[in-house]
Amino acid sequence: MxxxxxxxxxxxxxxxxxxxxxxxxxxxxxxxxxxxxxxxxxxxxxxxxxxxxxxxxxxxxxxxxxxxxxxxxxxxxxxxxxxxxxxxxxxxxxxxxxxxxxxxxxxxxxxxxxxxxxxxxxxxxxxxxxxxxxxxxxxxxxxxxxxxxxxxxxxxxxxxxxxxxxxxxxxxxxxDRVSVKDLLEHLNYNQTRDGDKTALDIIELIVNDQRFDDKVLYTDERPKTNKLLERGGGPLIAEYAQMWKPDLDDARRASILVNAAVIRPKKSPRLDFYLMHATTSSLFLNILVHSLKNKENQLKLMRAKFAVDLLYYVARGRPKLNLNYLCNEYQVSKEHSYSDAQNPWLPLIDKCLTHPDEHVLKTIRALIYAEKFDSAQDKDKLPYLKIAQMIMDALFPADKKNWAHEDISSDEYWKTVEDL
Structure with a gap:
């Protein structure tokens, strides 16, 4: 054993x-x-x-x-x-x-x-x-x-x-049957220099790139990555992945924000089931990269993982990231603010351990890890506790709330979500 x-x-x-x-x-x-x-x-x-x-x-x-x-x-x-x-x-x-x-x-x-x-x-x-x-x-x-x-x-x-x-x-x-070969085969790992853009810079460019408009359709079956690749999305996404300046902190922050920042003002928070996996996997990029002895392999893994993060982001409709609303304006519910707790993380962790969907626990743990290892100065760090509290708002009570499997990028979907 x-x-x-x-x-x-x-x-x-x-x-x-x-x-x-x-x-x-x-x-x-x-x-x-x-x-x-x-x-x-x-x-x-x-x-x-x-x-x-x-x-x-x-x-x-x-x-x-x-x-x-x-x-x-x-x-x-x-x-x-x-x-x-x-x-x-x-x-x-x-x-x-x-x-x-x-x-x-x-x-x-x-x-x-x-x-x-x-x-x-x-x-x-x-x-x-x-x-x-x-x-x-x-x-x-x-x-x-x-x-x-x-x-x-x-x-x-x-x-x-x-x-x-x-x-x-x-x-x-x-x-496993779900392949990303049609994306990763277009990455050039031997380019003479890295790109110079951050992950959020690249996401903003992708949002405005009309070449993706016909690559993902509302009527496509979920998770839509297969259709996106069949329609030639792989080379386009690889093109953007090449622009990225590899950085573990930058990759982790973006993988959290493509999940958490899709919430909309004045609407109850809803989070995408597929983009959530970008967040839960973010914890392990550092661990895997640091386990590799070869520097070139480290960079290959970072760029490949980032490319797959972009793949899921495009496949889920390139939802707008409302960063200011998430970080500054969203009001956490009284239930999950734990205002009486000396350390609000502790009751939050205890509660997430009881959720029947293990993805909730994994998402919260990824945020705890991110808060610990993010090298940004305090004023530039994401509000990881607040994001964790918002996720609890979105997924509790467990018998009434769930991850969104619908097209979370569409205005039509958000019309079905109750107002705050």
Whole structure:
């Protein structure tokens, strides 16, 4: 059994863990991760390719100091919807290169990467295994498909030093069907100099670029990325990704704002389900980049991740970012302002741990991480607590509110949202 390497992740300067992690909670989490690994497929709805979020939920909760009881409750809730892992195929029926994109071979890829990790080349070092597969065996494009889920999985593997998560993340990347190849193949990683624009500069240019007008239609099926790429959106988005001056803080801030700043004045806050994944994945860009030994690989990963962030932003209709309203004018509800608390983060964290949708917990944790590691001076930092409080306003009560799956960029959608 692979257990979490607690000494390694607790000493990692690139992560931030709240008080509450104990040997007991680490052992509980390791046990539950192993149960999920042995019993369940990486998709809980295999027909539609919906990802098994059990491990993400457990590790996000562990990182916020959840008790063993809370971790066990999360696992019991999650396992009710999971699908059993399918049996291994005969050796002659599995080819590691020819079976890519076929979820029937998930178990086979688990076995393959387990053996890979433990061979003489990698000797159990997950950092070496991940970097080699991403940049020498063309898995970079695979981990950024599927709404970032394999990217996030590998981020957790590195953050919590979990061999199980590393194996699962690469196996997930191998069998996921949602591809971003038609975007990333147009990036030029060997350009002589980086661009000179910030992420928000580029987003503003994209909003005003009429070439995108016919690339995404209101009638397209969600999440619309496939149609956008089929209509030639890949080269256009790559063109903008090349303009970016790579910066981890800049990338993280933008990935938060494309989610949080789409709210509209005088309307109850609503947040896009797909753009939310740009935020939840933002936590792991730093961790993955800093795990890479090769400087060129670091820059490749940063630009590729930024390009995929832009892909989802365009696919969701290039919604206007109301930054001034979010940062200065939005009034947090009394319920989530926690005005009587000495530290408003604490009751907020405690409450988000109970939300039935693990994406809420993951989003709040990404904001906590951002507040900790953003290098901007105080006056230039985003109001991360306020953004977290707004997200709580948008998603609670849990039985009445949810992420928006509709076209959040359209005026027609906002007409259906109640006024504040």
């Amino acid at each position: 692979y257990t979490l390497s607690s000494n390694e992740f607790i000493k990692n300067p690139d992560i931030y863990l709240l008080p509450g992690i104990t040997p007991e909670t680490i052992e509980t989490c390791s046990h539950l991760l192993q149960q999920n690994h042995e019993n369940y497929h990486i998709f809980f709805n295999i027909q539609n390719g919906f990802h098994n979020h059990t491990t993400h939920n457990l590790l996000a909760a562990l990182g916020l100091g959840a008790s063993s009881h809370t971790l066990e409750h999360i696992y019991e809730k999650q396992k009710k919807i999971q699908q059993p892992i399918v049996p291994l195929h005969k050796k002659q029926d599995f080819d590691v290169n020819k079976c890519l994109g076929d979820d029937n071979y998930y178990h086979d890829y688990l076995e393959f990467f387990t053996k890979e990790l433990n061979n003489e080349k990698y000797q159990g070092k997950i950092e070496d295994l991940i970097e080699d597969y991403l940049f020498n065996k063309d898995y970079l494009v695979l981990i950024l498909g599927g709404a970032y889920h394999a990217f996030i999985h590998l981020g957790y593997a590195l953050e919590f030093q979990s061999k199980v998560m590393a194996i699962e993340g690469l196996a997930m990347a191998a069998i």
